[in-house]
Amino acid sequence: MRTLLIAWLFGVMVAGLVLVSGTAAQTPAKDIGVAPGILPSSFGDAVDRDIMTIRDATARFKTTEAAEAAGYKRVTGCVQHQPAGAMGYHFQNDALLDTTLDLEHPEVLVYEKMPDGTFQLNGIEFLVPISAWKSTEPPRIMGQALIKVDSIGFWFLHVWTWKPNPSGLFAPWNPDVKCQEASSMNH
Numbered sequence: 001m002r003t004l005l006i007a008w009l010f011g012v013m014v015a016g017l018v019l020v021s022g023t024a025a026q027t028p029a030k031d032i033g034v035a036p037g038i039l040p041s042s043f044g045d046a047v048d049r050d051i052m053t054i055r056d057a058t059a060r061f062k063t064t065e066a067a068e069a070a071g072y073k074r075v076t077g078c079v080q081h082q083p084a085g086a087m088g089y090h091f092q093n094d095a096l097l098d099t100t101l102d103l104e105h106p107e108v109l110v111y112e113k114m115p116d117g118t119f120q121l122n123g124i125e126f127l128v129p130i131s132a133w134k135s136t137e138p139p140r141i142m143g144q145a146l147i148k149v150d151s152i153g154f155w156f157l158h159v160w161t162w163k164p165n166p167s168g169l170f171a172p173w174n175p176d177v178k179c180q181e182a183s184s185m186n187h
Helices: 002-031 045-061 064-069
Strands: 079-081 085-092 108-113 119-129 147-149 154-159
Touching: 045 064, 045 119, 064 085, 085 119
Parallel strands: none
Antiparallel strands: 079 085, 085 108, 108 119, 119 154, 147 154
């Protein structure tokens, strides 16, 4: 009788653990409410986890001073392509320019200059130099192929991890990003 009771209790505990662990495994996508308009994305749980990885890795770069201290240097003015929108200011870490794409170490941080003169981190950009890429297939990350732009010598992919983009998570231009000064760069 005692053996049956122990076996029954063990079975109840195992069933309880399976139920709890199954629920826990399904909750990450449901609990992603920290980025309204960004998460959850329409690309599925894997991309949502990648976005959270990027956000965790780049949260320390909310200021351009922090980005510069980590080796990111401003390489553009505010880049725009109206009426599609703008990208913003690009802060690039040249030490990361190679064929490796890493969610925790994006090559570029993209900022928007706000009316008060401060910069707001809006997203990141993955870059691969065209001259370094030897495959006939484009580099890929997060299930997305990078876009080749011969005129600048790079493959690139924007990911709007900090500011929602009505044009899409991976769209180059964000209509909600504005270039404040007249000296912005037009594409």
